[in-house]
Amino acid sequence: MAGAHSTQGAPATLHDVAREAGVSLATASRSLNGSTRKVNEEYRQRVLTAAAKLNYSPNLSAQAVARGTTTTVALLVADIADPIFSQIAAGVVREADRERLVVTVAATDRDPERELELVRTMRGQRPRVLILAASRREDDPHNTALEAELRAYEANGGRVAFVSATDLDFRTVRVDNRIGAEALARELTGLGYRRFAAITGDDGIRTADERLAGFRAGLEAGGGTLERVVRQDFTRDGGYEGMRRLIEQGLDGIELVFAANDVMAVGAMSAVRDAGLTPGADVAVAGFDDVPIVRELTPPLTTVRTPLEEVGRRALRLALGDATEEDEAPVRTEVVLRASTPGRASTRDAEQVPTA
Amino acid sequence: MAGAHSTQGAPATLHDVAREAGVSLATASRSLNGSTRKVNEEYRQRVLTAAAKLNYSPNLSAQAVARGTTTTVALLVADIADPIFSQIAAGVVREADRERLVVTVAATDRDPERELELVRTMRGQRPRVLILAASRREDDPHNTALEAELRAYEANGGRVAFVSATDLDFRTVRVDNRIGAEALARELTGLGYRRFAAITGDDGIRTADERLAGFRAGLEAGGGTLERVVRQDFTRDGGYEGMRRLIEQGLDGIELVFAANDVMAVGAMSAVRDAGLTPGADVAVAGFDDVPIVRELTPPLTTVRTPLEEVGRRALRLALGDATEEDEAPVRTEVVLRASTPGRASTRDAEQVPTA
DNA sequence: TTGAAAGCGGTACCAT
DNA sequence: ATGGTACCGCTTTCAA
Numbered sequence: 001m002a003g004a005h006s007t008q009g010a011p012a013t014l015h016d017v018a019r020e021a022g023v024s025l026a027t028a029s030r031s032l033n034g035s036t037r038k039v040n041e042e043y044r045q046r047v048l049t050a051a052a053k054l055n056y057s058p059n060l061s062a063q064a065v066a067r068g069t070t071t072t073v074a075l076l077v078a079d080i081a082d083p084i085f086s087q088i089a090a091g092v093v094r095e096a097d098r099e100r101l102v103v104t105v106a107a108t109d110r111d112p113e114r115e116l117e118l119v120r121t122m123r124g125q126r127p128r129v130l131i132l133a134a135s136r137r138e139d140d141p142h143n144t145a146l147e148a149e150l151r152a153y154e155a156n157g158g159r160v161a162f163v164s165a166t167d168l169d170f171r172t173v174r175v176d177n178r179i180g181a182e183a184l185a186r187e188l189t190g191l192g193y194r195r196f197a198a199i200t201g202d203d204g205i206r207t208a209d210e211r212l213a214g215f216r217a218g219l220e221a222g223g224g225t226l227e228r229v230v231r232q233d234f235t236r237d238g239g240y241e242g243m244r245r246l247i248e249q250g251l252d253g254i255e256l257v258f259a260a261n262d263v264m265a266v267g268a269m270s271a272v273r274d275a276g277l278t279p280g281a282d283v284a285v286a287g288f289d290d291v292p293i294v295r296e297l298t299p300p301l302t303t304v305r306t307p308l309e310e311v312g313r314r315a316l317r318l319a320l321g322d323a324t325e326e327d328e329a330p331v332r333t334e335v336v337l338r339a340s341t342p343g344r345a346s347t348r349d350a351e352q353v354p355t356a
Numbered sequence: 357m358a359g360a361h362s363t364q365g366a367p368a369t370l371h372d373v374a375r376e377a378g379v380s381l382a383t384a385s386r387s388l389n390g391s392t393r394k395v396n397e398e399y400r401q402r403v404l405t406a407a408a409k410l411n412y413s414p415n416l417s418a419q420a421v422a423r424g425t426t427t428t429v430a431l432l433v434a435d436i437a438d439p440i441f442s443q444i445a446a447g448v449v450r451e452a453d454r455e456r457l458v459v460t461v462a463a464t465d466r467d468p469e470r471e472l473e474l475v476r477t478m479r480g481q482r483p484r485v486l487i488l489a490a491s492r493r494e495d496d497p498h499n500t501a502l503e504a505e506l507r508a509y510e511a512n513g514g515r516v517a518f519v520s521a522t523d524l525d526f527r528t529v530r531v532d533n534r535i536g537a538e539a540l541a542r543e544l545t546g547l548g549y550r551r552f553a554a555i556t557g558d559d560g561i562r563t564a565d566e567r568l569a570g571f572r573a574g575l576e577a578g579g580g581t582l583e584r585v586v587r588q589d590f591t592r593d594g595g596y597e598g599m600r601r602l603i604e605q606g607l608d609g610i611e612l613v614f615a616a617n618d619v620m621a622v623g624a625m626s627a628v629r630d631a632g633l634t635p636g637a638d639v640a641v642a643g644f645d646d647v648p649i650v651r652e653l654t655p656p657l658t659t660v661r662t663p664l665e666e667v668g669r670r671a672l673r674l675a676l677g678d679a680t681e682e683d684e685a686p687v688r689t690e691v692v693l694r695a696s697t698p699g700r701a702s703t704r705d706a707e708q709v710p711t712a
Numbered sequence: 713t714t715g716a717a718a719g720c721g722g723t724a725c726c727a728t
Numbered sequence: 729a730t731g732g733t734a735c736c737g738c739t740t741t742c743a744a
Contacts, residue, residue, distance in 0.1 A: 010424075011482070011512045013721055024731040029723060038729060055508060057479040061426060062721035064417035065736045068366075080449055081648075081665070086442035093436055093463055102481060104428075104460045107449055123413040125458060126367070152411060156367045236648070266652050273654075292437075292592070296622050298629075298654030309437070369737055380715040385739060394713060418737035421720045 091312020180333030185218025192344030199242030239264030299339035447668020536689030541574025548700030555598030595620030
């Protein structure tokens with residue numbers, strides 16, 4: 001029977017509670033929120049009872065001003081509806097919840113200028129932590145301004161964490177992009193593929209670059225060649241357009257197209273079908289990230305699993321400073337071979353390749 | 357050359373700005389944030405200059421305490437990573453951004469108890485708006501407590517908006533679930549389908565119930581029969597399990613399975629394939645919502661388009677109270693016929709059906 | 713118009 | 729341990 005009694009007009013304040021309990025403001029505060037308990041148990045009970053009766057809930061804003069610190073985590077993503085970012089966000093929210101922190105989200109729509117603007121706006125919240133998960137370009141003209149902004153924020157006691165690598169020197173959740181892509185390429189050459197193309201993000205997007213570099217290295221080791229590289233937006237439509245162009249120019253011997261992330265890969269597969277070809281049969285496709293949906297495609301997509309929720313959780317831990325050693329290490333990725341890259345039995349060296 | 361000068365240790369306060377500009381606190385406040393401008397232009401400029409120089413950014417928490425009102429929108433979803441909710445969230449965030457409001461998110465994980473808990477927690481933020489987008493059950497035991505909580509919140513000046521219908525009487529963004537499902541059923545019978553099954557959410561989930569009821573009505577009108585109904589979680593795995601059971605029991609003449617949302621439909625299609633059958637050919641499948649990914653499936657999924665981002669935007673407008681007449685009307689849905697429900701030419705009354 | 717000062721809801725120091 | 733009180737950063741009334 002906890003009465004929702006504060007139906008008056010304004011929520012009960014600590015003052016109300018103190019009065020109701022017949023104790024001082026200070027005691028009420030200590031009973032309710034004070035860290036080290038040094039309150040007479042009887043008083044304490046009276047305060048708790050009064051608080052319950054009045055349906056008291058401490059005003060976070062007021063606590064924030066008084067304490068000089070908030071319980072807010074500010075999260076910046078490129079696009080909330082994008083499965084990659086929504087998974088990361090889910091991880092951040094889950095971890096924040098454990099730490100009793102509140103998460104605020106904003107979307108940059110992949111516009112660096114907007115990102116900078118948003119970071120500036122977010123300062124008003126005085127968030128304890130600022131997580132930047134919108135994939136960024138290394139050579140963006142706004143970078144210096146962004147860095148200045150973030151440094152100032154840190155100087156004021158804020159903690160910054162990036163989700164994918166940048167050239168900016170802040171705490172960063174690193175993903176084994178290079179290693180994962182290299183492993184993928186090795187597996188693919190092991191399956192008998194030799195001639196490749198890649199659809200990737202703009203030059204300068206670190207994630208894309210790392211994945212491409214890793215893929216290249218793996219091909220080299222495995223005897224494959226990367227015959228063409230198309231750069232597009234890091235989106236479904238970018239992937240579609242990239243594949244469309246590849247096909248338009250003539251696939252012409254290319255056996256497999258690697259898209260630098262799954263969202264692009266989805267678009268790429270769609271373009272293959274729209275061209276009247278069959279993904280997997282006419283041209284193999286591989287992606288990166290293993291977002292849940294790609295298992296459901298036909299054929300299911302070969303990709304490199306990235307534990308995106310874990311990435312989100314880590315970003316928060318890292319920013320908070322209570323990262324374990326494990327948290328500091330790059331996030332491991334894992335190749336997942338599926339039917340979009342069937343084995344090419346016909347190729348000469350299609351021998352068994354250990355999946356290790 | 358806007359100097360990020362506040363590299364001291366704490367962000368510049370309005371006090372600092374006032375001193376720097378050689379004016380009073382009040383004047384500084386009025387110049388920077390005051391609504392009606394009644395400040396001498398010269399002073400005003402001095403304040404603005406000082407603010408820029410000190411890289412001043414008003415402390416939102418402090419403003420909230422002083423004003424007695426925040427600029428926060430609290431959003432509750434079932435699961436941020438779920439494409440349905442992430443799209444709604446994207447809409448809320450976008451609209452909030454327009455209104456210069458900050459969005460905080462939390463996930464209920466579909467647990468009504470947790471939802472109640474979260475609502476209570478959120479009170480601490482004193483959000484101006486609380487949007488509940490986690491699909492709820494009508495008969496949940498926590499409902500009365502939730503309602504009490506929300507009423508109290510409203511009594512304190514808060515605005516509540518629900519995203520899908522409940523029996524709770526609050527502002528609600530209504531979706532044409534019934535009409536959409538009915539239209540879908542009509543189209544499907546028009547295509548020659550006669551024998552149906554449905555996979556839906558638990559009885560009591562309004563969205564699921566409305567869609568099922570609409571579908572039933574449409575079948576009746578079109579001469580189809582709903583031979584079986586399976587109830588499962590409103591998730592991908594729920595859809596999978598539902599279809600698995602249907603197949604296990606023997607499809608046995610059922611031509612088309614309607615899943616009450618696309619996420620379930622995705623799971624259902626997967627189960628069809630895992631059973632060695634071909635969706636669309638052996639059994640047709642239809643969903644609801646038209647999340648972006650279902651176009652990409654093989655076969656592409658027939659569904660009922662729901663403008664989810666718009667739903668999110670509306671929820672905020674509705675809560676804010678600046679909803680237009682259009683905003684008050686139910687959100688229109690639209691049948692999208694795709695290859696997962698091919699026309700059945702063989703059926704006797706497979707005549708032309710106007711798509712109107 | 714401007715500035716002094718009284719709050720807003722809390723926290724935390726300092727005597728008692 | 730408890731209560732009085734200064735103070736957090738900002739808004740807003742009230743006089744001047």
